Amino acid sequence: MKLNLNIQPLSSWITAVNEPFLIAGPCSAETEEQLVATAHLLKNTGKVTALRAGIWKPRTRPGEFEGIGSIGLEWLKRAKAETGLPTAVEVATAKHVEEALAAGVDILWVGARSTANPFTVQEIADALKGVDVPVLIKNPVNPDISLWIGAIERINNAGITKLAAIHRGFSSYEKSAFRNEPMWDIAIHLKTLAPHLPIICDPSHITGNRDLIGYISQKALDLDMQGLIIESHIDPSVAWTDAKQQVTPAALAELIDRLILRKPEGGDAVVKDKLSELRGTIDKIDDLLIQKIAERMKIAEQIGIHKRDNDITILQVNRWDEILQKAISYGKALQLSEEFTEKFLELVHSESIRRQTAIMNKDLAAGQQAEKLTHA
Structure with a gap:
């Protein structure tokens, strides 16, 4: 049975949409200089649709860097003012939603850990009522399509029509080349249930390895996913979080240039x-x-x-x-x-x-x- 979703096409979100639709930026906003400098380099590639940065970072264990916090929103405002790039951040609480919107953030996304908890998703949905902002929903950590669908429906029921899913892979006990198993069949199943719902792939979190990002990106586009969200840092070697899966803006531009964009149906x-x-x-x-x-x-x-x-x-x-x-x-x-x-x-x-x-x-x-x- 098809999902009954009231959603707008991706092209209605932002006036200038690159092909592929690409959200890029550092895993974490670390310093104002790091974020703004990365934003300028990404803007200069001409490939990026929106700038992402982790402000609040839910970590598996305490003691790890959990994000710079609200001050990073001011840095994003500066990056947006200087580059013209729309901005995107992850939100995990109602307070995050309120602060991000107050700072003029253009796109919000719900992370994998949050998607796995209906209480958290509902709290975010309640905070979004009456707001017209694009929201992206990452798949839950575990391969449970019902949780993914439930989160999408909760946000949609709150009146959010600029909606998309993010496929970031699923955790697995089996060791493989990937940080999170792609399990493409689950994303394909979602696409079958909701043909008009845009799906954006997160190859950074699927691979955990910058060398595989190009491969996963091409696979995602071949499966008719509408865009990519890729972590990019001015100097990944000194990144405070997830250094191995981030690429420089220059490497990102080369990666995007190598991708082949195919059409859902042949025109001839x-x-x-x-x-x-x-x-x-x-x-x-x-x-x-x-x-x-x-x-x-x-x-x-x-x-x-x-x-x-x-x-x-x-x-x-x-x-x-x-x-x-x-x-x-x-x-x-x-x-x-x-x-x-x-x-x-x-x-x-x-x-x-x-x-x-x-x-x-x-x-x-x-x-x-x-x-x-x-x-x-």
Whole structure:
């Protein structure tokens, strides 16, 4: 079911929007000189739509730098006055909202830790009632799309129509090349539920590594995300927070120049006709695939009946291992990844188990009902 959101297009937020829409600036505002100097360098690239800076920094543990605080808003005002760049900051409380708006901040965003707490989001939403300001909602720390949607709806219900989501990846116990796993499928699911909601990617927090920012940025644009928010510092080597994921303004400009901007649909009639033809072929294959899965489930139900009649357990571990290993080997030969083949078969197997269990339970329920009637 599609989300019922009242939102305005990204182009209505700010008069001058670069392609891609790019918010950039230091992870933390550290000193007035650092922030203003970085702002000028970003402005000179001609690539940046808005200037970001962390004013209040929610840290995992006490004792770490938790932001310069409200004084940083005055520095942002100066940076905006000198460069003309709109400004953006994270807010985590009603007081943050009030102070940011009083300082003329143009864009607010709700961080991942805040999104995970409906009480916090509602407090922010209440502080935003009657205000016309763009608000960006980062995904929660954990991969929970309901929390993400709930935060978006709460802010929208407060009357905020200039609204976008920020995809910044999700925490995972598994070690990988990324600070936060992209889990693109969750962002794609959100896009499916809310096609008109702009989604902006945060490659800095996904990667935690400046060397991977370009790769993730391109991937995001290829998935039709509407913009990027990237951390940029005049000298990342001395940054007070998240030094490894920040880039210099010059490096940022080079990175943006290397990105390829693609359109959601080809404009040329020949391109559209070819795309339509290929999609038609996929639709036919999908129809056949669903049909074959349905046929497989019918056979699984027959197996369930046979197991029930012969007192055989539903789960046969050796048989499942045999199916899985054979399919993975076959899939590799057909250039399918092991991960895809395994996940696909797990879904199919889970549905087979569910159907066979239903058959067993139905038989048990029928027996219990007959026993009740006998003793009535």
